[in-house]
Amino acid sequence: MPRVEIIAVGTELLLGQLVDTNSPFIASRLAQAGVDVYATHAVGDNRARIAAAIDASLSRADGVVTSGGLGPTVDDLTKEAVCDALEVRCVPHAPTLARMEAFFASIGRPMRENNRKQADIPVGSVVLENARGTAPGFIAVRADGKFVACMPGVPHEMRPMLDEHLIPYLRQRYGSLPGVVTRVLHVTGLGESEIDHRIDDLFRSAENPKIAILAHAGSCDVKIMAKAPAREQADAMIAPLEEELRARLRGHVFGADGETLAERALALLRERGWRLATAESCTGGRIAAALTAVAGASDVFAGGVVAYENAAKSALLGVDRATLAAHGAVSEEAARAMARGARERFSAVAALAATGVAGPSGGSDEKPVGLVWLAVVTPRGERSVRLQLPGGREEVQARAAQASLSLLWGIMQDREASPQPS
Amino acid sequence: MPRVEIIAVGTELLLGQLVDTNSPFIASRLAQAGVDVYATHAVGDNRARIAAAIDASLSRADGVVTSGGLGPTVDDLTKEAVCDALEVRCVPHAPTLARMEAFFASIGRPMRENNRKQADIPVGSVVLENARGTAPGFIAVRADGKFVACMPGVPHEMRPMLDEHLIPYLRQRYGSLPGVVTRVLHVTGLGESEIDHRIDDLFRSAENPKIAILAHAGSCDVKIMAKAPAREQADAMIAPLEEELRARLRGHVFGADGETLAERALALLRERGWRLATAESCTGGRIAAALTAVAGASDVFAGGVVAYENAAKSALLGVDRATLAAHGAVSEEAARAMARGARERFSAVAALAATGVAGPSGGSDEKPVGLVWLAVVTPRGERSVRLQLPGGREEVQARAAQASLSLLWGIMQDREASPQPS
Numbered sequence: 007m008p009r010v011e012i013i014a015v016g017t018e019l020l021l022g023q024l025v026d027t028n029s030p031f032i033a034s035r036l037a038q039a040g041v042d043v044y045a046t047h048a049v050g051d052n053r054a055r056i057a058a059a060i061d062a063s064l065s066r067a068d069g070v071v072t073s074g075g076l077g078p079t080v081d082d083l084t085k086e087a088v089c090d091a092l093e094v095r096c097v098p099h100a101p102t103l104a105r106m107e108a109f110f111a112s113i114g115r116p117m118r119e120n121n122r123k124q125a126d127i128p129v130g131s132v133v134l135e136n137a138r139g140t141a142p143g144f145i146a147v148r149a150d151g152k153f154v155a156c157m158p159g160v161p162h163e164m165r166p167m168l169d170e171h172l173i174p175y176l177r178q179r180y181g182s183l184p185g186v187v188t189r190v191l192h193v194t195g196l197g198e199s200e201i202d203h204r205i206d207d208l209f210r211s212a213e214n215p216k217i218a219i220l221a222h223a224g225s226c227d228v229k230i231m232a233k234a235p236a237r238e239q240a241d242a243m244i245a246p247l248e249e250e251l252r253a254r255l256r257g258h259v260f261g262a263d264g265e266t267l268a269e270r271a272l273a274l275l276r277e278r279g280w281r282l283a284t285a286e287s288c289t290g291g292r293i294a295a296a297l298t299a300v301a302g303a304s305d306v307f308a309g310g311v312v313a314y315e316n317a318a319k320s321a322l323l324g325v326d327r328a329t330l331a332a333h334g335a336v337s338e339e340a341a342r343a344m345a346r347g348a349r350e351r352f353s354a355v356a357a358l359a360a361t362g363v364a365g366p367s368g369g370s371d372e373k374p375v376g377l378v379w380l381a382v383v384t385p386r387g388e389r390s391v392r393l394q395l396p397g398g399r400e401e402v403q404a405r406a407a408q409a410s411l412s413l414l415w416g417i418m419q420d421r422e423a424s425p426q427p428s
Numbered sequence: 429m430p431r432v433e434i435i436a437v438g439t440e441l442l443l444g445q446l447v448d449t450n451s452p453f454i455a456s457r458l459a460q461a462g463v464d465v466y467a468t469h470a471v472g473d474n475r476a477r478i479a480a481a482i483d484a485s486l487s488r489a490d491g492v493v494t495s496g497g498l499g500p501t502v503d504d505l506t507k508e509a510v511c512d513a514l515e516v517r518c519v520p521h522a523p524t525l526a527r528m529e530a531f532f533a534s535i536g537r538p539m540r541e542n543n544r545k546q547a548d549i550p551v552g553s554v555v556l557e558n559a560r561g562t563a564p565g566f567i568a569v570r571a572d573g574k575f576v577a578c579m580p581g582v583p584h585e586m587r588p589m590l591d592e593h594l595i596p597y598l599r600q601r602y603g604s605l606p607g608v609v610t611r612v613l614h615v616t617g618l619g620e621s622e623i624d625h626r627i628d629d630l631f632r633s634a635e636n637p638k639i640a641i642l643a644h645a646g647s648c649d650v651k652i653m654a655k656a657p658a659r660e661q662a663d664a665m666i667a668p669l670e671e672e673l674r675a676r677l678r679g680h681v682f683g684a685d686g687e688t689l690a691e692r693a694l695a696l697l698r699e700r701g702w703r704l705a706t707a708e709s710c711t712g713g714r715i716a717a718a719l720t721a722v723a724g725a726s727d728v729f730a731g732g733v734v735a736y737e738n739a740a741k742s743a744l745l746g747v748d749r750a751t752l753a754a755h756g757a758v759s760e761e762a763a764r765a766m767a768r769g770a771r772e773r774f775s776a777v778a779a780l781a782a783t784g785v786a787g788p789s790g791g792s793d794e795k796p797v798g799l800v801w802l803a804v805v806t807p808r809g810e811r812s813v814r815l816q817l818p819g820g821r822e823e824v825q826a827r828a829a830q831a832s833l834s835l836l837w838g839i840m841q842d843r844e845a846s847p848q849p850s
Contacts, residue, residue, distance in 0.1 A: 018640075020465040021608065022456025023651070025449055029470070034444025043442040045481065048451070048468040059467065062484065186443065218445075229445075284734070290720025291713030294734040298712025301788055301821055309740035311733055312706070312716040318731035318774055322744065352740055366723055399723055 008180050009042045011063035015074035015084050016159060017050040028073040028164055036071070039173050040183025040235075051075060056087035064091070064152050071172070074159030076141040078120040088146055088154050089128050096126040099133055102142050109140065134171040139163040145175060184233045187240035189248060191228045192261045194412040198226055204254045208247065215243050217251075223401055224408030225267070228255070260415055267411040268296040268303075274418035275306045275356065280384070282414075283352035284310030285323050285344035287335065288362035288378060292407035308352040313344065323347030336361050336373050338390050341381035349383050356384045360410045362393075364402045378406045380413050389417060430602050431464045433485035437496035437506050438581060439472040450495040450586055458493070461595050462605025462657075473497060478509035486513070486574050493594070496581030498563040500542040510568055510576050511550050518548040521555055524564050531562065556593040561585040567597060609662035611652045611670060614683045616834040620648055626676045630669070637665050639673075645823055646830030647689070650677070682837055689833040690718040690725075696840035697728045697778065702806070704836075705774035706732030707745050707766035709757065710784035710800060714829035730774040735766065745769030758783050758795050760812050763803035771805050778806040782832045784815075786824045800828045802835050811839060 012032050018024040029046045036043050044067050049059045056075065063070045075084030089096055103125040110117040127133060127144045134143030136158065143157040143164075155172055157164045177183075193201060198221040202209065205228070209217045215232035230247055234240035252259050260270045275282055284293045284307075294310040297303050313319040316330050325343040333339040341359045349357035362378030369375035374394070381390040391413055395405045434454050440446040451468045458465050466489050471481045478497065485492045497506030511518055525547040532539035549555060549566045556565030558580065565579040565586075577594055579586045599605075615623060620643040624631065627650070631639045637654035652669055656662035674681050682692045697704055706715045706729075716732040719725050735741040738752050746769040747762060755761040763781045771779035784800030791797035798819070803812040813835055817827045 019452070020455055020468065021459050021653075022452040022454070022465075023610075023640075025447060025452050027447055030441070030444040030447050032444070033442055037443050043444075045472075045477070046442065046470040050467075055467070188445075218440075231443075286713075286716075290725075291708075291716030291732065291734065294708075294713030294736075295717050295825075298734070298736065298786075298825070299822065303712075304736055304790075307736050309734045309736040309744070310713065311744065312713065312720070312731045314716075314720065314726055314729050314731040321775070322731065322733065322773060351744055353743070364720075400721065403720070 007040060007042050007183060008069065008176070009044045009067045010036055010069045010071055011044050011067045012036075012046040013056070013059050013063060013070055013072045014046070014048045014159070015051065015056055015072055016048070017052075017081075019048040020050050028159065028161060031161070031165060032071055032073065032168060035168055035173055036176075037186040038188075039176055040180070040185035040233075041176060051081040051083055053083040053087050053090065056084055057090040060087060060091040060154055064148065064154070067152075069153040069155065072154065072156045073164050076124070076143070076156060076158045078118075078124055078140075084156050085126065085128065085144075088156060092128065092146055092148050092154065094128045094130065094146065097129050098122075098125050099127045099142065102127070102133060106140055132175065134167050134175075136163055136167055137170075138166060143167050143171070145172070182235050184235045185237075185240070186231050186233050187237060187244065189230045189232075189244045190263050191230070191248065191251060191255070191259050192265060192267075193226045193228060193255055193258050194224070194260050194267060194408075195258045195416065196226065196255065197221075201226055201228065201255065205251060208250065208254075212247065215240075215247050217247070223397070224405045224412070225260075257416075257419065260412075266296070266300070267408065267415055269300045271411050271415040271418060272297060272300055272303055272306050274415065278418070280306070280355035281308050281352075282306055283308045283348040283354035283357045285348035285357065285359040286310060286312050287314060287319070287344070287360060288364040289360045289403055289407045289410065290314065290364075292403055293358060293360060293410055296407055296411060308354045311348060311351070319344060319347075323351065334373065336363055336377060336379060338379050338381070338392065341379035341390055342383070342388055345381040345383040345388070356382065356414075358382050358410055358414050360406050362395075362402065362406055364399045364406075366399055376402050378402070378409070380406070380410045382410075382414055382417050384417060386417075389413065429462060429464050429605060430491065430598070431466045431489040432458060432491045432493055433466050433489045434458075434468040435478070435481050435485060435492055435494045436468070436470040436581070437473065437478055437494055438470070439474075439503075441470040442472050450581060450583060453583070453587060454493055454495065454590060457590055457595055458598075459608040460610075461598055462602070462607035462655075463598060473503040473505055475505045475509050475512065478506055479512040482509060482513040482576055486570065486576070489574075491575040491577065494576065494578045495586050498546070498565070498578060498580045500540075500546055500562075506578050507548065507550065507566075510578060514550065514568055514570050514576065516550045516552065516568065519551050520544075520547050521549045521564065524549070524555060528562055554597065556589050556597075558585055558589055559592075560588060565589050565593070567594070604657050606655045606657045607659075607662070608653050608655050609659060609666065611654075611666045612685050613650045613652070613670065613673060613677070613681050614687060614689075615648045615650060615677055615680050616646070616682050616689060616830075617838065618648065618677065618680045619643075623648055623650065623677065627673060630672065630676075634669065637662075637669050639669075645819070646827045646834070647682075679838075679841065682834075688718070688722070689830065689837055691722045693833050693837040693840060694719060694722055694725055694728050696837065700777075700840075702728070702777035703730050703774075704728055705730045705770040705776035705779045707770035707779065707781040708732060708734050709736060709741070709766070709782060710786045711782045711825055711829045711832065712736065712786075714825055715780060715782060715832055718829055718833060730776045733770060733773070741766060741769075745773065756795065758785055758799060758801060760801050760803070760814065763801035763812055764805070764810055767803040767805040767810070778804065778836070780804050780832050780836050782828050784817075784824070784828055786821045786828075788821055798824050800824070800831070802828070802832045804832075804836055804839050806839060808839075811835065 131144040344359035365375035553566035766781035787797035
């Protein structure tokens, strides 16, 4: 199994002004391709330090993958550092130069010397084409066969270069290696400890595939990671464990591999031909935003009202002022009335409402910060849920929105489940 | 100036399953304290590799700061690795052990051997108290005076430990050093290249304070970074440059140091006593969500309608069906009618509307994906703006929401400005 180290280049990383998301992205792709990532590093825009870091990494690993420092400015020094570390020189790469000249001609701008410099690559390197920008990447190979692969730091240039050029190069070079394939099950309505309790035996015994639980605000991920020489083998190893996990967590696994609660809830609504409306107070538009983040939401989602003040709850949702006066805006009665009002005003089949105390102020002994009432009205009847959510304003708002979608999804699943704060 | 390297410990970092946000946080705090961060690294949960990484860092730097690997499980090996690297042994720290025993007694749970292990620290270390968890941090000092400071990986435990204990220790040890103080100006309505053009001379000549421009979706940050022995000196160095930059970017600097457009727009509305309502189509609740993210928004923000389908635009906002039929839902007329409708229905003083084609489908030659119409209605009249935004669905939605707040802020500023996609 080849061993690789990753180096991110950029002084802003060492000042903490930028979070390095390139290295985790590269690491996950290398893991999938069966390449062992031994360590990652970040170094500043300093030629000698970059060269020293490459040198140190190559003393431990079979190769180095870098991101950043290939731009046209005087701060971009990765290429020079590679030349220093590998004791080679840079030469113009004719096809790249031609492509860049054509590009600058097409936009009617002169090509400057610092752009021309971007077409230089270490002599003998393999060029990694950059379909989204000017600077190409490259793979330089040392006399002993160890390699240095350099890519730009801009994520939308780096990512396709990695997937389309570097990973295929590594697969060709090292053959079909046991890579790590990950399957993520998204779970709602169960806390981390309850999930742990239900799958404890699988969790402890599994080595390959391996299981991991990761908690988020309002949901949990259960990851299954399998290491196998080919994708198909990994999938076959994952399948029976996934089936067992789904059985243990029945009614709570809403999706897999990045699917959202909003996406799944909309899909279930679409199956039944039910149109949805929302009525939001404390969530302030977050439920509607989550639903409209899904492409094609418009055929199922009619719209919503953000009734932030009481007058709006009455004027736009028809909530009786007497209800608000008797029970308060944060109450089961208000939540149900809001849902009914949204259903009616939007002529929808189903409606979802959330009202609560997001904080930091506005709480009382009786109705503390974090108290949220949710209600769902469908042709099958009404359901409401009281939650006491932890965290600050932002967290309460996010968790309440997530819980409301969880409640809706649960009802559309046709099961008796209520959302749990987790 | 002392030189430090940062090491993040955790195999999940090398699998790309977790983005390391601890190292940038530590780096920024060290920069402020005048400590030079030479490099950062991530290593897996492997005792020998962690020890080797510490050893390598100490060969280049005066100290190492680590995060992660202090928990109670068999995978937590940072402490053992420090002992190996520094050739010392671990001993129980009596006050920590007593505190942990009291904690477990208070929650009525037995304290297990693996928790007891957490009270061990390398002999002779300075203990860094953990106010939010069980594992203490520590600073171990090698015979040559170089140090290794270890903190837990959980951010809400690590951050206060860093601020309250480690940084004060370093300040005491190294005295008052020239630290980096950063002031960030948030700019809207000007693209990166226009900002660069306006401040080019300052940008090129400034060394200390130094200037950097960072583009986001819909806004730009102009950073001023000053290095000085004390906060007051840095502030004094920043002040004249900030004044000059604000003059050059007059009417476009909406806030500083993390203030949001929503926050600033709400503040201007509050000053005038104007209540706001929103009418959203393509932004799907994102404008309302941005406004309600601000604590205390309720005294200025009445609420909004997410009128995702045409029927809702008519039913809830009173938009004339003839207007929609004649001009379409994505049109200047529809945007203005939506804003007028929201203003009326919520009995608000001002209203903001957005309607557009978020994509990926629904675009046409005449109205392509990314076309967005914004409208603002206030007692001073109506304003509308047509935008053609780049990017996918998520980016169009986010940029449109940002641009609408920019338009509102600009109008509340009492100036002639229109939002620019940037």
